[in-house]
Amino acid sequence: MSTEIIDLVYIAAxxxxxxxxxxxxSPATARKGNVISSIGMAIAVIATLFTKGLNFELIIGGFVIxxxxxxxxxxxxxxxxxxxMVALFNGFGGLASLFVGWSALKATASPExxxxxxxxxxxxxxxxTFTGSLLAYGKxxxxxxxxxxxxxxxxxxxSGILLAxxxxxxxxxxxxxDQNWLYLAVGLSLLLGVMFVLPIxxxxxxxxISLLNSFSGIAAAAAGFAIGxxxxxxxxxxxGASGIILTNIMCKAMNRSxxxxxxxxxxxxxxxxxxxxxxxxxxxxxADDAYYVLEAASSVVVIPGYxxxxxxxxxxxxxxxxxxxxxxxxxxxxxxPVAGRMPGHMNVLLAEADVxxxxxxxxxxxxxRMETFDVAIIxxxxxxVNPAAREVESSPIYGMPVINADQAQTxxxxxxxxxxxxxxxxxxxxFKENTRMLFGDAKETLGNLVKAFD
Amino acid sequence: xxxxxxxxxxxxxxxxxxxxxNKVPSTLHTPLMSGSNAISGITLVGALALAGSDNEIVSILxxxxxxxxxxxxxxxxxxxDRMLAMFKKKEGGDGx
Numbered sequence: 067m068s069t070e071i072i073d074l075v076y077i078a079a080x081x082x083x084x085x086x087x088x089x090x091x092s093p094a095t096a097r098k099g100n101v102i103s104s105i106g107m108a109i110a111v112i113a114t115l116f117t118k119g120l121n122f123e124l125i126i127g128g129f130v131i132x133x134x135x136x137x138x139x140x141x142x143x144x145x146x147x148x149x150x151m152v153a154l155f156n157g158f159g160g161l162a163s164l165f166v167g168w169s170a171l172k173a174t175a176s177p178e179x180x181x182x183x184x185x186x187x188x189x190x191x192x193x194x195t196f197t198g199s200l201l202a203y204g205k206x207x208x209x210x211x212x213x214x215x216x217x218x219x220x221x222x223x224x225s226g227i228l229l230a231x232x233x234x235x236x237x238x239x240x241x242x243x244d245q246n247w248l249y250l251a252v253g254l255s256l257l258l259g260v261m262f263v264l265p266i267x268x269x270x271x272x273x274x275i276s277l278l279n280s281f282s283g284i285a286a287a288a289a290g291f292a293i294g295x296x297x298x299x300x301x302x303x304x305x306g307a308s309g310i311i312l313t314n315i316m317c318k319a320m321n322r323s324x325x326x327x328x329x330x331x332x333x334x335x336x337x338x339x340x341x342x343x344x345x346x347x348x349x350x351x352x353a354d355d356a357y358y359v360l361e362a363a364s365s366v367v368v369i370p371g372y373x374x375x376x377x378x379x380x381x382x383x384x385x386x387x388x389x390x391x392x393x394x395x396x397x398x399x400x401x402x403p404v405a406g407r408m409p410g411h412m413n414v415l416l417a418e419a420d421v422x423x424x425x426x427x428x429x430x431x432x433x434x435r436m437e438t439f440d441v442a443i444i445x446x447x448x449x450x451v452n453p454a455a456r457e458v459e460s461s462p463i464y465g466m467p468v469i470n471a472d473q474a475q476t477x478x479x480x481x482x483x484x485x486x487x488x489x490x491x492x493x494x495x496x497f498k499e500n501t502r503m504l505f506g507d508a509k510e511t512l513g514n515l516v517k518a519f520d
Numbered sequence: 521x522x523x524x525x526x527x528x529x530x531x532x533x534x535x536x537x538x539x540x541x542n543k544v545p546s547t548l549h550t551p552l553m554s555g556s557n558a559i560s561g562i563t564l565v566g567a568l569a570l571a572g573s574d575n576e577i578v579s580i581l582x583x584x585x586x587x588x589x590x591x592x593x594x595x596x597x598x599x600x601d602r603m604l605a606m607f608k609k610k611e612g613g614d615g616x
Contacts, residue, residue: 076565083559084536084540086555087537087540087541087544087555087556088540088543090544090548090551090552090555091540091543091544091545092545093545093547093548093604093607093609094609096548096551096604096607097601097604097605097607099555100551100555100597100600100601100604101601103555103558103559103597104558104597107558107559107561107562107564107593107597110562110565111564111565111568111593114565114568114569115568117568117569117572119572120568120569120571120572121571121572121573121579121583124571124572124579124580124582124583124586125568125571125572125583125586127583127587128567128571128583128584128585128586128587128590129586129590131587131590132586132587132588132589132590132591132593132594133590133591133594135591135595136590136591136592136593136594136595136596136598137594137595137598139591139595139599140594140595140596140598140599140602141598141602143599145603148550148554148599148603151554151599152550152553152554152557155554155557155591155592155595155596156557158588158589158591158592159557159560159561159563159588159589159592161585161588162561162563162564162567162585162588162589162592163563163585165567165581165582165584165585165588166563166566166567166570166582166585168581169567169570169573169577169578169579169581169582169585170566170570172575172577172578172581173570173573173575173578180523275553276553279553279556279557282557282560283556283559283560285560285563286560286562286563287530289563289566290526290566291526291530293566293569293570294526295565295566296526296529297562297565298562298563298565298566299526299529299530299533300529300533301559301560301562302560302562302563303530303533303534303537304533304536304537304540304556304559305537305556305557305559305560306534306537307533307534307535307536307537307538307540307541308537308540308541308552308553308556309553309556310538311538311541311542312541312549312552312553315546315549401546401547403546408549408550408553409546409549409550409552409553410546410547410548410549410550410551410552410553411550413546413547413548413549413550414550414551414603414606417603417606417607417608418606420606420608422608422609422610423547423607423608423609424609424610425610426547428546
């Protein structure tokens, strides 16, 4: 196949990616969109295979090993583990870009400056995406502590690494034949990824995953510049843009700037200084008593958080929803943008439990009518329903948009114990007059409620 | 290809991406991430040509890139499809 025909196929592939993303704009067409996008990928790969002089032994080896790993992981992964899986895949994408950049450098006899800059960028961004994602994977899957890791002089160390990166870039571009600068660049990029994710706590993970998603796209675009492949540039920048938008949405939903999320080690700072406000008696309630309230309710809003994912409670939530509906009540779900560990985490879990997506309402849809709900059931959510964000100016989360669960007639909080949330911030909601605490494992508590209905 | 042309395409693609993704509802953000992740596996296309080089180092690095990019492509599309298959509307229940 001539290069002109291959280029034409690349244009078709780019169109299919764009149409595929457009179809992702609605849940009704999204699945089709994903298929269209995958067809774009397939034709781009097949056309490339017609390039002269390919080494099919190596290619088939890569296909078989990579394809098997990808397919097995994609089939086996639990929906609750989706955040760490996406993190891991981001990392592999970054690593692929690193290797493409490296390989392209070795393939070029007399490199120009622009080429060297793009190679350096694809190695740098690819490498930091890889180690950053691995660390995020570790934190999300709780193989390592999800607590933010902050130490004295962290900023100085990080600034030092950044400076070293710049110096290394200049030296690398001036002496491309000297291997050492290349190896140093690879090493620094890997170190940078670790340093970048280390200070970020579990509750801020939605921001980090979105950002790493963006990086994996930008790394692909940089690799595209390096090898002069326009399809890599187009596809990479589409992904880069997508990740940036998600990052922005997540930051807005926490009322924090990106630099605040990345550098402040949120949570460790606030635990000691958080003033104790509006402490009072919490009012525990048994599942049996809660049943009587629910039985009399005509409208119920369920507000899930990360705790629902941890307890794997989505299926029993759906059971309770059906019983309530059978009892004549209206049941909807209110989803905060940063509930869970990645954008849209709760939506996927509830979809897995067969909850129709039109019952899932966004924060702005639910808040104006919160007062009309008889019962709000909060399952493993804390900061996203914390009224301190509206009422307590000294609170670290003051100004963050929250779901105003406290405005419902009665609030049930399903919680393991009275330990404070991930960010370590007091939640006055637990002490409000209309709040009842249902202590224990969320899945078990919901199971008891379901039993009470039978 | 001309450097300026490549940059031109890059900038336009970013703007297009912003327009497209802004329309994706928050309920689909997780599939959007895994789906766009699969798209970023496009580095596979670049890796294929490099894997065929006569230079042994180039071809081995290229082949490693093929492997990792393939994980992204296959895994990303499959898991996105698995997720999107679960999204159902209340009425009808015809899987749409």
